Amino acid sequence: MEPERFSExxxxxxxxxxxxxxxxxxAGPRAGMRGPFKALLRxxxxxxxxxxxxxxxxxxxxxxxxxxxxxxxxxxxxxxxxFEWHVHHGLALEAGLPPAVAxxxxxxxxxxxxxxxxxxxxxxxxxxxxTGAVPDAEFAAVRERFGEAGVVxxxxxxxxxxxxxxVLNVDRVQVPGGELPLRPLP
Numbered sequence: 001m002e003p004e005r006f007s008e009x010x011x012x013x014x015x016x017x018x019x020x021x022x023x024x025x026x027a028g029p030r031a032g033m034r035g036p037f038k039a040l041l042r043x044x045x046x047x048x049x050x051x052x053x054x055x056x057x058x059x060x061x062x063x064x065x066x067x068x069x070x071x072x073x074x075x076x077x078x079x080x081x082x083f084e085w086h087v088h089h090g091l092a093l094e095a096g097l098p099p100a101v102a103x104x105x106x107x108x109x110x111x112x113x114x115x116x117x118x119x120x121x122x123x124x125x126x127x128x129x130x131t132g133a134v135p136d137a138e139f140a141a142v143r144e145r146f147g148e149a150g151v152v153x154x155x156x157x158x159x160x161x162x163x164x165x166x167v168l169n170v171d172r173v174q175v176p177g178g179e180l181p182l183r184p185l186p
Contacts, residue, residue, distance in 0.1 A: 006039040006171050017044040025051055029059055035083055036167035050163060057160045062149040066095040067121045070105075071157040073097075074125040077105050077182065081165035083173040085181050108185040120145055121154065128158055 069092035
């Protein structure tokens with residue numbers, strides 16, 4: 001794999017704004033500068049805004065955790081964001097997403113035997129990622145189960161993790177151990 005493009009910034013080179021944003025991440029539930037944060041630190045205003053959105057998506061979404069993680073996995077798969085998949089695959093399984101669902105997504109297949117809730121989120125996110133819109137039936141299925149806040153939080157998860165996936169892919173963030181969990185799709 002090619003080397004990462006953004007190096008770690010040493011403390012002495014950080015501006016006050018960069019230091020404040022970094023310290024906020026380190027003091028929060030993420031407790032680290034993994035993944036996209038090393039690159040985002042170059043633009044502290046964007047970093048601060050993005051990390052606040054990300055904190056809402058990860059820790060305060062109105063969606064059940066397993067379904068929020070499902071949306072993240074679908075987004076990571078869409079962008080073949082290896083690091084994002086590596087991190088969130090374990091979180092999704094821990095939250096209760098069936099392993100067979102995650103495995104099918106990794107292979108680019110529609111999972112079989114999904115519950116109605118999993119299917120609603122899956123179909124909504126796939127439509128949004130592949131067409132940039134969501135048909136009425138998929139919209140209604142999510143709204144009926146999770147309300148309008150759930151619809152908006154789901155859109156937010158896809159949007160935020162699209163940004164994260166793009167940053168990770170442009171930076172070429174390495175998966176620990178060098179293993180690539182996602183194979184290229186045809």
